[in-house]
Every structure is written in C-alpha cells, then in structure tokens.
Amino acid sequence: MLLENKNIVVYGAGGAVGGAVARGFAHEGARVFLTGRDPGVIDSVAKEIVAAGGKAETAVVDAGDEQAVVEHLDQVVADAGSVDVSFNAIGISPRGLQGIPLAELPVEDFLRPITTYSQAHFVTAKSAARHMIARGSGVIMMHTPEPARMPLPLVGGMSVGWAALEGLNRALSAEWAQYGVRSICLRTTGMVETPVIDVVYGLHADALGITKEQFTAAAGAMSHRRRPTTLAELADAAVFLASDRASAMTGTVANLTGGIIVD
Incomplete structure (x- = not known):
C-alpha cells in the first residue's frame, strides 16, 4: 500500500473532491482525518471508508479559522503522532459568482473566491507545516480546475482565486521543500460527476443562451481525449503524489486536464 502508516488530513472532505481523495488515501492504507463544516456529511464519508476496511475520523x-485548524492539528498529532499530508479541497458555491460578465460583477463578489480560497489554503498549509518541518517531511496538497491557467469568460473571481492557489503552491515549496515539506497542486478539468459542476455548467449555459447539455458537450470536447477528468483519476493521482514515490515532485502542478492545457 502506497500510504500505509500515513496520517492525512482532508479539508472539505464532505465535498465530491474531498470525499474522493479521502477514499483513495484510505484505500492505500492511510489513516484519514476528515474535516468540514457539516458533521452529517463528513460522518457519512467516514462510515463508507470504515465499511470498506479503512481508518477514518x-x-x-x-478551514479558514486558524485557531480551529491549529487546535485540530494539535489533536491529530497528539493522537496519531504526525500529520504527513494535508489536502485542502474546500469549495464555495458558484451562485452569484459565475455566469456574470465582469463588467456587471460587484466587487465584493469578485473578491469572495480570491480571499476565501487564499485564506483557507494559507491557514491549513501554514498550520500543517509547523508539524511537518519539525519532523522533516510532509506534503501540502491542493486542487484547481483549468480556469486557473486558461482565460475563460464568465468565471468571475474564481479563476483569479485558483491562479492564486497555484502561485501559493510554488511559494510554499520555495520556502519549505528544503525542510522536507513538498507542495503539490492537482489541476483538472471540471468534473461532471460533481454536483457543483452541474450548477456551474447551468449558470454558463444560461448566460450563453444554450442548453446545459450543449455546454457540457462543448467543455468535454476541449480536451484531447474528448472527455473531462474523472474523480477516480484525480484520486489516483493524488494517492501517487502524496506517496514517497513522488518525492522529487514539489512546487509543481500535476496537469490532469487531458490536453486542455499543454505544458
């Protein structure tokens, strides 16, 4: 198992992305600590993991509350002995933020994803790094969709917020890799299995005057494979990148866009 004896904290573990990577980590032997703001949802994910033979709490x-994150990580380390991987998969609702031309978007709605994502990822990374640097090892992980790199219309401040995360990923590595702490971002297409993308594609389709099915087909056709990234593909890549087999990878973005973006 690639992640046996690893202790992994997943923020936003009740969401589609957080839940998928948490299940992948647990399947490969990690003890996963699931966090979120809805206890019912994260408890449901934990029960699935435990039923499959994994370890989850x-x-x-x-994730944006530094004191809460610090206190939780201190408890994890006191109980498990370490935090080996921190994966931040939080998300915010796209309603009122996407599908609106920039010239019509209120400033506060433009800034919301930028400040929310930047703060939460900095808080969770900084808090985990305190423990990781002391041990000389660890991995900070995050996820962004393709508008972090591509100039796409009607995504408001989301694209800027996601681009900021990729910049933060490089900065974290520049400071912490020398102490054994790697930083990795996984970039995907929109994943049609996730409820949030169903909403996003609907907002964009309405703004363009086409059906959601037409927009979904057009988005999938942009990749070389003519289909979007799947949650399973994201989870599989996350498992490998969190493992010691990816020890040379840091400060980089794992491109899982299927050719939409060619590096």
Whole structure:
C-alpha cells in the first residue's frame, strides 16, 4: 500500500473532491482525518471508508479559522503522532459568482473566491507545516480546475482565486521543500460527476443562451481525449503524489486536464 502508516488530513472532505481523495488515501492504507463544516456529511464519508476496511475520523473544522485548524492539528498529532499530508479541497458555491460578465460583477463578489480560497489554503498549509518541518517531511496538497491557467469568460473571481492557489503552491515549496515539506497542486478539468459542476455548467449555459447539455458537450470536447477528468483519476493521482514515490515532485502542478492545457 502506497500510504500505509500515513496520517492525512482532508479539508472539505464532505465535498465530491474531498470525499474522493479521502477514499483513495484510505484505500492505500492511510489513516484519514476528515474535516468540514457539516458533521452529517463528513460522518457519512467516514462510515463508507470504515465499511470498506479503512481508518477514518471526523471533526467539524472551518478551514479558514486558524485557531480551529491549529487546535485540530494539535489533536491529530497528539493522537496519531504526525500529520504527513494535508489536502485542502474546500469549495464555495458558484451562485452569484459565475455566469456574470465582469463588467456587471460587484466587487465584493469578485473578491469572495480570491480571499476565501487564499485564506483557507494559507491557514491549513501554514498550520500543517509547523508539524511537518519539525519532523522533516510532509506534503501540502491542493486542487484547481483549468480556469486557473486558461482565460475563460464568465468565471468571475474564481479563476483569479485558483491562479492564486497555484502561485501559493510554488511559494510554499520555495520556502519549505528544503525542510522536507513538498507542495503539490492537482489541476483538472471540471468534473461532471460533481454536483457543483452541474450548477456551474447551468449558470454558463444560461448566460450563453444554450442548453446545459450543449455546454457540457462543448467543455468535454476541449480536451484531447474528448472527455473531462474523472474523480477516480484525480484520486489516483493524488494517492501517487502524496506517496514517497513522488518525492522529487514539489512546487509543481500535476496537469490532469487531458490536453486542455499543454505544458
């Protein structure tokens, strides 16, 4: 198992991305600590993991609240002995933020994803790094979709917020890799299996005057494979990148866009 004896904290573990990577980590032997703001949802993910033979524990934690994150990580380390991987998969609702021309978007709605994502990822990374640097090892992980790199219309401040995360990923590595702490971002297409993409594609389709099915087909056709990234593909890549087999990879973005973006 690639992640045996690893202790992994997943923020936003009740969401589609957080839940998928948490299940992948647990399947490969990790002990996963699931956090989120809805106890019912993260408890449901934990029960699935345990039923499949994995190890999972839950806690209600707001990833943007530094005190709450610090206190939770201190508890994890006191109980498990270490935090080996921190994966931040939080998301915010696209309603009122996407599908709106920039010239019509209120400033506060433009800034919301930028400040929310930047703060939460900095808080969770900084808090985990305190423990990782002391041990001389660890991995900070995050996820962004393709508008972090591509100039796409009607995504408001989301694209800027996601681009900021990729910049933060490089900065974290520049400071912490020398102490054994790697930083990795996984970039995907929109994943049609996720409820949030169903909403996003609907907002964009309405703004363009086409059906959601037409927009979904057009988005999938942009990749070389003519289909979007799947949650299973994201989870598989996350498992490998969190493992010691990816020890040379840091400060980089794993491109899982299927050719939409060619590096």
